[in-house]
Amino acid sequence: MEHLEERAEKKPARKRNPSIKITNTGKKSHKVLAYYESFQEGKPDPIGQPEVWASKRQQLCEALPYYNAYQSGAYTHDGIARSILIDKEVSVRDKFDEEVVITSVGGGRLPDEETGRMVYKTDQVFSSIANAFMRAMELTSPVAVIAGQGNKISPTKLPHYYNVLDWFHVTDVWQEKNDYGYERLYKQGIVCQKCGCCTRRIEWKQWSCENDKCDYIHRVKQHLVPLSKVVADGMDSSREMYIDNDVRDERLKAPHKGIRFSQSVAGSYDLYNYDVPNESGGLSGSIRHFKSNRLINQQKDGPNDLFHEIQTSELDLKRGVAVHKGTTQETLTNHFTQNFGAAYKYLVAQDSKAFGEAPPVIIKATKRMVWAGQHTLMKSHEPYYPFNECLVLGYFDGSKIGFHDDGEKTLGPTVATLSLGANATMNFRPKRKTHIPSLDDGNTRARGRGRDVGDSAGNREKKDRPTILSIKLEHGDIVIMHGREIQKLFEVCSPLSPLNILTFNLQHEVIPNGGLRFALTCRHIDPQTLLNEDERRTAAEKGTFPPGSEQFDYDGSILATAEFPQQNRGIHISNNIKAKLEVGELHLSDVEYILQNLAKYTSTQTSLHNA
Template sequence: MSTITSETIRTPGITTMTPKRAREADPDLGIASRTRSRFSAVMSSSTPVPAMMPVISDEPDMDHDDDYELVDEDDESIIVIDADEAVPQTPLVNSAKPVTVGYPPVWAYKRQSLCSALPYFDAYQSGMYHKYGKPHGILIDQAASKRDLMLEQVVITTVGGGRDLDEAGNRVRLVDQRESNSLQCIRAALDHHYPLVIIAGIENPTTRVKVPFPYSILGIFHVTDLWQETVLAPTGQIAQWVFRLEKVDLNRPSWWAPANDPTANTYVPGQYVASIKQCATCGEASKQIFSAGWACLNKKACRDYFNFGFLVDVDALTYSNDFLCERTAFTHTADTQLPALVPELPLSPNGVDTFGTEKEYFNGIVCRLCGCCSRRKSWARWVCENPGCAFKCEGKILPIPTEIIHRENADFRASRRRSLVDPVVKIKMHGRDVGGFSTDIYYLPNDAGKIIGSLTIMRANEVICARPGGPDDMFTALQGEDLHLERNPALRAGGKREILTKHFAKNWGAKYKFGVTVASTGFEEAPDTILRATQRLRWAGERAIEKTVESFDENEDPGRDVLPSEFIQFNEMLSIGYFRDGKISYHDDGEKELGPTVATLSLGSPSVMSIRPKNRSGIQPRGNVSSRREKPAVIRFNLYHGDMVVMHGTQIHRFYEHQVIPQGKRRYALTCRYIRPELMQDEADRVAAVQKGRMPRRAEIFAYHGDMSTSGITTSVPSAMSIASAPVMSSGNIMQPIPAPTSPPTQATNTAQGNAQDFINLTAWFNDNPAAANYFAQNMPRNFIPILIALLYRLSNPLQNFIGGNQD
């Protein structure tokens, strides 16, 4: 008897059946009633065209081979892939099979989309997702055992794990399958009637049909049987665990039935019953599952295990008709909760506990129009990954008040997470105050111990952060912009195992190939905050080089030969946004066109930055065991809102790599570089780099000259008026007006001590505001004695700033 009638689904195959019609055929999969979210979903009025057949990778998908361990998440936000590493298309194993009668309620092109959108299958590496001893979903893809089956209501499959590589490189089982977590989970599912979701991979050879997408959700199943059976392995006969699942709802038609035989293999409980016999040897009861006859399946305790009473070819055994056609009514227990195949869209952020960048908003969603699992690729929204579908869901990002950011930073500071400096890092200088920033400089050696670069950390304080146009204002402004931040492929671009970065990025100015080349927008069109930050980083870059070179000279370090002492004006910025739990894993910035200086401004949540030697760098950090694949960090430090880090020296990127892990709700990193157009292969790229990398004239009003010593003395931000009227001087490779100076520190007290402090303040201030010093020299009355003294002092003691102790 069949439960599918031609009434139910008339149109066979995905080419003629739209997703909407598929839902009508299967109303439980409808979406309207499930959508509680207050997100605004943008849907096209017309029903989307069903997706095109996707590009299929030939990459071995070892889903069913892995031990079904819960692998929490990918950790692959690194930037390492070239797009041309994308795996090529291969013929489908199922291409000659009939198409399906229907269309899956939920499906995905990419494994990452599947895992990020479905709470019942958050397993990037293994074929089973289980949590707290309960299995939630299994993916049956490439690897399968000989007798595995995927029928319309029944699936038979082997418990994963315990396979080894044979001589030909195939994954095979060579010994009796051992007890594993996965096995325990399946046993628990059988005993406690836990439902689980089955996902069919497109390369699954056990299907009777051509599955339409790389990953297609079949539906909710329950485990009816679990047994051990003997199979032939290269090592001889071995025992493996096999389990049988049945659809929970036997009345609903199966979309994956063959279009040419839609009612095949559909039965109801009681129609067929597999016989059960008690073993005369061990007394245990076993079902008859093979057509060849009955055998005891008690491998553990019966010497007659798998004894049919006559010789059988174990390889040729098939399951009995009664066993395949038997149906078991699903019994709910107190524990039973059927998963929603289409999960809810996340609720809108409320601006109290949630602001739109928490973990739940980083997850993917299932498209409300076509069922396509879609990753959160854009900072601002979800966009259906089916190119034939117009569904979008705006991801509201509410502004986080700077008070919350300051609290996050203060809490992290209070947690006293220790920084680390390995003695391999030869010299450490500490400048107590560079333009108001408490500054550390680390010098990094190569494998021969020669200094190849410096790392300057410039720490902002609350006064600096609160200045008009300072980090607080920049953070607030960035939150209000649509910067078009996007996640890009980090691994296996284009393949079904593609992994996107865990951060969202947008490039400005010259094109920068950061792993994958991403489109860049010229500085001319950049928002003010991007220009403002670029100016601030320019100042930081200039100061960092100045201080680096000064102390090289003082120490007569040979490093000065490899480090350029001139600052080259930046022509590129990579703006990165991080949600909570976002990160950028170890990478270097060393594309071949990279100039010597890389400077980053941190805004928002605090973060931890680590630098480690590359595996093949030849640098041996303390305690490093050479056989370890990855070397430990040699420098680790915390970065707070408003801090800047300058890496100077191209070779740093040959020997070291860095990672940054944010520690809060929302963080931006704005990183400027100089990209050498002359090293670009393509003429059009060279021209575009020069054009897009040019700072527009309006950027001049954001010129930055450091903040005053922060002992409570305020300085004003130069106004556009004062800049416009200032004389023009040449600096670096752009024409730059001399900035109107920020106010010099006024006398704090009238005591001798106060005068001395003022003098030091003034000196420090002029040290870090050379343009301002010039300006005063040209424009102020001659009797402005302290300024002249300060200028003299500046000439006589250029290392004045390098005093003081260590700070975080």
């Protein structure tokens, strides 16, 4: 119900995909619900077995008179909904338990032209499928619910791929409301009520008429998005910490064969390291992924608190110009940004607010990245150039950042990003191999940052420059990109074919998987590279932490602790030990020693207990 009330509060705007609510008819309950293969760990076994099941879609369709839908989830006959298969397409706001199921219907999703991901169609009308569920509701005609193993929100494991659960009644069918908050209308423009000028949403908090001569402003009511809305239980990184490392890492260990992968731990983080070789067999740089988990996320001032705090802080997020500033072709980025600390210039000089004026959330986040940066460089015995800049990016439903590098000349060799909120995929690809003369004239930024408005070379580029590493970023994760060479703006001309790359100058893109996400990225702006004394002084002033910031110092090397089920904590610790064994930080003899000691300890405890 909370679900419905939450929606009802929102300002009605455009229609969205219809949702239905169905409740169990109570005839019989198998209490068998779905799970998603890679998230089974930690889910309870079902009570009982489904009486009807299948492992192939066609088996279902050819054997069940009440389910004959090869393509869509819902099956309708004579305009009445008969059954519904709930598989991979569950969204975080759906509900799935033995009594109540809330799900979206109506085929309101289409592949996005640019990303290929499924996104909601605009102007979705009440679909014929939604109408069929309305009919089923009116006629109290029961609907069979089938659970597929792709269903991430089911509370239990499932014994088969397709499991026919039970008959349910439809009790509600509604159009989801949307608003001008964090949903897909985040970049909806308006027509100025005063002068009629078509106005883009440049600032996150309001529309300001784009006609210089007009002062019309329309403020937006901000809605606070709870973390649970963007991070589904089943997708929470916290869940992954209970999965055996061997299972989880199959997905992470599959970069291009030229990249060396290793794994270790840092405090309570799992640490995935991708080394990028250079032509002489040395390192051109590395990408370190500090994988967070529930323990870390729920600490005071940890990612969960920060996700809440960043939404309630005055950040003044704005969209920047991606291309053709000032012309009729001017196009804005689809994400919103704000820079803190020393000015970071990309594409156009971006106003920067001094760390001294930054809301505490920025300092807290920056301190976490300072730790991760120092940790990385200490390990590789290299100097750490202090982060004096933090760029916040706000991604709303469907926004992303296209391929770019963070290789401006003014930057130090280390870039750190903290992810808050919805998951995202970070892809790396080699830069163009050929030398591009137009880049030599210092006008480097057009190909540097912010090119998220489409790639002129299109598919050909995709084929020539395949993604060589793909990382799943989750709430609380920190990614460090280290090494000037991997970001380098100018290409090293290399005779190697793209499929046999030894040297990588990388570009990265980040595609959030929908829902609200913030990325905070810290860099070192090197004062030596600034033009004059004035710029250097301003950078130093703006990039200095204000007095009192020490209270937010962060040391991620200290193990996070919290109340956790005994068994899960054990799995985490043993995973950490396994990782340490793999990278040689521990030897088997150490583990044997620990086990012997523990055996002694537990036997004393047991005898004390029995005494």
